[in-house]
Amino acid sequence: MHRLTYDDVASAADRTAGHIRPVSLAEGPGGVWLALEFMQYTGSFKARGAQNFLQAHRKAGTLPDSGVAIASGGNAGLACAWAAQRSGVHATVFLPRTAPAVKVARLRGYGAEVRLVGSEYAEAAAACEEFTAATGALASHAYDHPLIAAGAGTLFEEIRRRIPGLDTVVVAVGGGGLFTGVATAARHHGVRTVAVEPEKCRALNAALEAGRPVDVPVESVAADSLGARRASAMALHAARQEGVRSVLVPDTAIVRARQVLWDERRVVVEHAAATALAGLAAPGENPADAPAAGYRPAADEQVCVVLCGANTDPSDLVAGDPHP
Structure with missing residues (x-):
């Protein structure tokens, strides 16, 4: 198992400079910072x-003529297809049939070959593995690869430079790529990481409980992005380090947080992004009404919540006037 290091993240930052959009920040509900990473390419x-994955292989001369292949709930496939198109590489993307139509359409717009397999990410991943073995295509991964996780960790480096005195960063967790990269960089700088998962998609939390990665049911409203059946060993290692807190939230809290972002900031995000915000207990909130294991920041704590993606259908958001 590769244990991600801060040097991996620093190398990724150098490798991807000029290839990605710097993160934007905004004030969010309760005075926390919001990292608007949904404004990132794809x-x-x-x-x-x-980008980190393909740039590393390009520099090493290990990009095959058969291109790159990946299994994804949607967002990782979009990113792989986009990066491949920019590098002049063919991409084949395996998705579960439950993937949102908006993601499938965008994938094809990036020139990717899309193959819909099964009803869960795990089934698409198995089909992708068979495909790469048969064709020699370069196998990428939605989260369980050190280059993928290190690339995600570059986000924290940008946030830290923008928020002096940052105490805590809050991220949603599926398979653990974003969490692994962010937590690795955050620990290097003495910043706490709060890892938030839906109660019914709790791969990392279950791994911590079991002491090893284990399969979990996938039944959340956020499953299209956070629906990994098991967390990576890299993520489990990162979660066991000092300064990490694991939090579970019900789907009702995720839906409510997504609506709050729309009502108060006119920000439209997917349920995975709202999951991170749902993990915070609001200042002054009655503990009986807060998430059962929610993270409650101190009054003077500098907190940044990562809004990780917005590839969603906004038609289920209820119209309303923003608060003044």
Whole structure:
């Protein structure tokens, strides 16, 4: 198992400079900072890992003529297809049939060959593995690869430079790529990481409980992005380090947080991004109404919540006037 280091993240930052958009920040509900990473190329943080992965292989001369292949719930596939198109490389993307139509359409817009397999990410991943073995295509991964995780970690480096005195960064967790990269960089700088998962997509939390990666059910409203059946060993190692807190939230809190972002900031994000915000107990909130294991920041704590993606259908958001 590769244990991600800060040097991996620093190398990724050098490798991807000029290939990705710097993160934008905004004030969010309760006075926390919001990292608007949904404004990244392809609509999610995944562009960072995809660029780091392909740039590293290009420099090493290890990009095959058969191109690159990846299995994804949608966002990682979008990022891989986008990065491949920019590098003149063919991309084949395997998705579960439950992937949102908006993501499938955008994938084809990036020139990728799309193959829909099964109802869960795990089934698409198995088909992708068979394909790469048969064709020699370069196998990428949605989260369980050091180059992918290190690329995601570059996000924290940008946030830290923009928020002096940052105490805590809050991220949603699926398979653990974003979490691994961010937590690795955050620990280097003495910053706490809060890892938030849906109660019914708790791959990292279950791994911590079991002491090893284990399979979990995938039944959340955020499953299209956070629906990994098991967390990576890299993520488990990062989660065991000092300064990490694991938090679970119900789907009702995720839906509510997504609506709050729309009502108060006119920000439209996917449920995975809202999951991170849902993990925070609001200042002054009655503990009986807060998430069962929510993270409650101190009054003077500098907190940044990563809004990781916005490849979503906004039609289920309820119209309303923003608060003054």
